Amino acid sequence: MNPHPAFVEDKTNIQYLEAAISAIEQAVIDYSDRQEQDTASSVDIPSILANVSATINNSPALKYLCNTFSLSLFECQILLLCVAQALLPYFSQLCAKAEGDEHLAYPSFGLAMRLFANASGSVLLPMSPLQYWQLVQVATNQEITKCRLQIDNSILLYLLGEPYQDERLIHLIQPIQETNSDLPLQSSHQNIAERIAAIWLRTEVASTLPVVQLCGLEVSDKWAIANIACQMIERSLKIISARNLPTDSTDINNFIRRWERQVALTNDLLLIDCEQLNLAESGLNTAILQLIQNIHTPLIISTEDRLYSPRRPLITFEVEKLSPEEQQNIWHSCLSTTTPELKEQIPVLVSQFNLNTLAIQSACLRVQNQQTNSQTTPTNYSELSHQLWDICRTMARPQLDDLAQHINASANWDDLVLPELQKKILRDLIAQVRQRAKVYWEWGFAGKGNRGLGVSALFAGSPGTGKTMAAEVIAKELRLDLYRIDLSAVVSKYIGETEKNLRRIFDAAEAGGAILLFDEADALFGKRSEVKDSHDRHANVEVSYLLQRMEAYQGLAILTTNLKNSLDQAFMRRLRFVISFPFPDVKSRAEIWRCIFPQKIPTQGLDFEKLSQLNLAGGNIRNIALNAAFNAAEAGEPIMMKHLLSAAQSEYFKLEKTLTDAEIRGWL
Incomplete structure (x- = not known):
């Protein structure tokens, strides 16, 4: 592909412009003399320009611009009139003299019509190339023939040999960030790039080129595909965020015109970044659809979800994550x-x-x-x-702060007091997460289907029996991030919003295989109800969507519930592990008491066998131990049975239970 004249050596364009505006200057002077003396002959401007052009090997920017936008000779002369005004400091005085009016010290359509023999009134029309492509700016405070004409600054710089960049778009449209990577696209993505390039090459002569949209989660992959496709057809990729698009109908059409002008002079190609947009905003959605419908240059849309254009079909490619x-x-x-x-x-x-x-x-x-x-x-x-x-x-850590709580997993096996059977099941669960690479890919189980490749587990038991601590132990053992899902932020009364929130959670967690802990899951995943009204149908859709994502999720999802029997059997079938966390017996409670205090904490005379008589779960035991520690610290004493007794009384009061004499016999 031949280079655009903007990249021809500056002195070549300047040499041509100097000769051109010299001819224009002479034409204005000649016109003024003719007005005064009625004897001077007109200057043959086309001949002068032709002689200059013949001495230049490369086509200069002015000649390319006039041909590209189909400017008539008269329009080219008007453009040169404006160039002379911009480059010659005294040219305004020449214009005033030619007009015979010091207030008209600038180029105008009226002056051009009197200067040049090939004048045409069609230049006054808004759809004339000179005005349509905004090559010159026309003031609006006077009648059209007397309005000031001024060359667009971006066009002037282009004619001087500078690489073209529209000064009104430069802050909206940016070149793609080039990486230092020398890695080629992987085959699945390379295939998409080749198909896009082939589409453009087949339809390059069409008046309206197809709009391509790339859908998927990985933004960098989609942009890399678009960039390679552009390189294949020798175009440069530029990117604009959809949020930067004007929303007024007139402004969006003006944007399209300016961009199409830039494409004509640079061969650029535009990608619209529609990632993470709220298309419920009617103004933004309308602007995007208007752009899609009216643009006549190649366009790529990068979006997570498909956009639908009712008046112009889109060629859509789903960009899957790398295999x-x-x-x-x-x-x-x-x-x-x-x-x-x-x-x-x-x-x-x-x-x-x-x-x-x-x-x-x-x-x-x-x-x-x-x-x-x-x-x-x-x-x-x-x-x-x-x-x-x-x-x-760290790199894969999902950004879920508004929907989930990141838990710093600090618990270990010694902190977890459970029967051996439950611990064995937890270790089996960890082993399945660790050995997924061997079983799924080396041994071929993944070839049997992509669904069900994750590990899902249900932790069922009363509050405080160690369900969350077990999740921490797993996360620490596997060196993975643990996120507790905030159900109040996930569940929405608006139809479809709960599914969107669940999708965000699973999609964000997928990259890093984070462990998802749906605490008190029965609040969201209870038995699917019989359909009696629209609310029941909506609730069932939410559960069905969750079941689908649970099967597709390739990480570890843990659900905790206090009411195991409230979960639907269809949901239970999709769980790899179901672990019951029993209420601790006396022996287990004694072990919990032994493990509950840090090694550095001062204690005196604690009797763990007597403490185990408190009929409480591990979570309540921790509360008592912590409150007793604060009481002892305030008194300046080590933790003693009297501090634990006071804390136990407060805990029982909170639970609305009565502390019996049998439970605290012999404490003091």
């Missing part, structure tokens, strides 16, 4: 140049962290930088792999 095999290819390419000793960990990383290309590259560079900057370089594979794992976990 495990493709992610492994990227990991191998990156680690081979940074830390090749970690290649054995790649299958485990891929099974846990669903990262895109940029994230994988960044993780590899960060672990390399940590090695370089650390005073104590890791000396063994285990330490280095833990560093890379934590880097991946």
Whole structure:
């Protein structure tokens, strides 16, 4: 593809313009002399320009611009009249002299019609190329023939040989951020880029090119595909956020015209970033649809969900996340140049962290930088792999602050007092999460279907029996993030909003395989009711959607409930593990009391066998221990039975229970 004249050497364009405006200047002077003496002959401007052009090997910007926008010779001369006004400091005086009026010291349509023999009244029409493409700005405070004409500043700079950039769009439209990556697109994404390029090449001669939309969760992947497709047809990709689009109908049409002018002079291609938009905003949605309908240059839309244009069909490509095999290819390419000793960990990383290309590259560079900057370089594979794992976990950490609470998992197996059977099931659960790479991909179970590749579990038991602590133990053992879902923020009375919130949770958690803890899940996942009204149908849709996402989610989802029997059997069938957390017996309560106090805390005369007589769950025991610690600290004493007695009385009062003599016999 031939370069645009904007990139021709500046002096070539300047040489041409100097000759052109010299001819224009002479024409104005000649006209003034003719008015005064009625003897001078007119200057043959076309001949002068033709002679100058013949000496230049490359087509200059002015010639290209006139041809591109189909300007008549008269319109080209008007444009040069405005160029002369912009570049020659004394030209306004020449115009005033020619007009015979000091108040008309500027180019105008009327002056041009008197200067040039090939004048045409069609230039006065708003749809004439000179006005339609806004090559000159026409003032509106006078009759049309006397209005001031001024060349658009972006066009003037282009004619001087500068790379074209519309000064009104420069703050709205940005070039794509180029990365230093030399990694090619993976095959699934490369195929999409090739198909898009083929569509554009087949329809390049059409008056209206198709609009392409890329749908999916990974923004960087979609933009990389769009960029490669542009490179294939030798175009440069520019990006505008849909939020920067004007919402007024006249303004959006003006934007389209300015952009199409830029495309004609630069061969750029536009991508509209529609990620995370609230299309319920009617003004924004209308602006996007108006742009789609009216634009005549290639356009890409990047969006998470499909947009529907009733008047102009869109060619849609679903950009799926990279497959495990493709992610492994990227990991191998990156680690081979940074830390090749970690290649054995790649299958485990891929099974846990669903990262895109940029994230994988960044993780590899960060672990390399940590090695370089650390005073104590890791000396063994285990330490280095833990560093890379934590880097991946941080990068993949979902942004769910408004819908979920990130829990710092600090509990360990010693803190968890449960019967051995329940502990064994928890260890089996952990083993399944750890061995997913081997079972699903090395042994081929993933080839049987993508659904059900995650691990789901139900923790059932009374409040305070250790359900949340067990989730913490799992998260710490697996070195994964734990998020407790705020059900009050998820459930909405508005139809469809609950499903949207659930989708955000699962989509955000998918990248890093975060552990999702739906606390008190029976509030949301109770038995599906018989359909009696629209509210029942809506509630059943929410449960059905949850069941679907639970099956598709490739991380670990834990549901806790106080009422196991309230859960629908259809839901129970989709759970991999169901673990009952029993109310602790006397022996278990004694063990909880022994584990509840930190090693540094001062105690004196505590009798754990007597404390175990309190018929309470572990959560209540922790409350008593904590309150007793504050009481002892305030008194300046170590924790003693008297402090625990006072705290126990307060806890029982809160529970509306009576503390019996048998429970506290022999405490003091």
